[in-house]
Amino acid sequence: MKVWRGRPAVTLRAVYCLIAAAIALVLIIWTESVGDAAVLDALSDARPWLLLWRLSLLTALLVYWRAIVAWTSKRFSLSRTSETELQKWRWRAGAWLVVMDLVLVEDLLGLLRYVA
Numbered sequence: 001m002k003v004w005r006g007r008p009a010v011t012l013r014a015v016y017c018l019i020a021a022a023i024a025l026v027l028i029i030w031t032e033s034v035g036d037a038a039v040l041d042a043l044s045d046a047r048p049w050l051l052l053w054r055l056s057l058l059t060a061l062l063v064y065w066r067a068i069v070a071w072t073s074k075r076f077s078l079s080r081t082s083e084t085e086l087q088k089w090r091w092r093a094g095a096w097l098v099v100m101d102l103v104l105v106e107d108l109l110g111l112l113r114y115v116a
Helices: 007-034 036-045 047-063 065-075 080-088 090-105 108-115
Strands: none
Touching: 007 036, 036 047, 047 065, 047 090, 065 080, 065 090, 080 090, 090 108
16 A cells, blocks of 8 residues: 655645644633633533534545545555445444444433433
């Protein structure tokens, strides 16, 4: 498998780092200016919108899976068998992302503890 190196990869990593740093800086400034309770209240108010955002991203991933795999196969010179194998992983990957979202983000195990 060909590893993505060179100027585009370095630029992409730099952009990711800058975005992460900007988000961290905004959260720190926001927390310092209004307090922890106000930030938690605002995030809990935004919870339904964040759920909608995550489900939209998951749906886009599943809808465009074939195009993503075709682009990845072309970009990294994958064999035809590897591309076919990746195509088979579509629903498995989607199911695992839903399970991780329910367990980690929505705290399904914590909710079940109160029901039982």
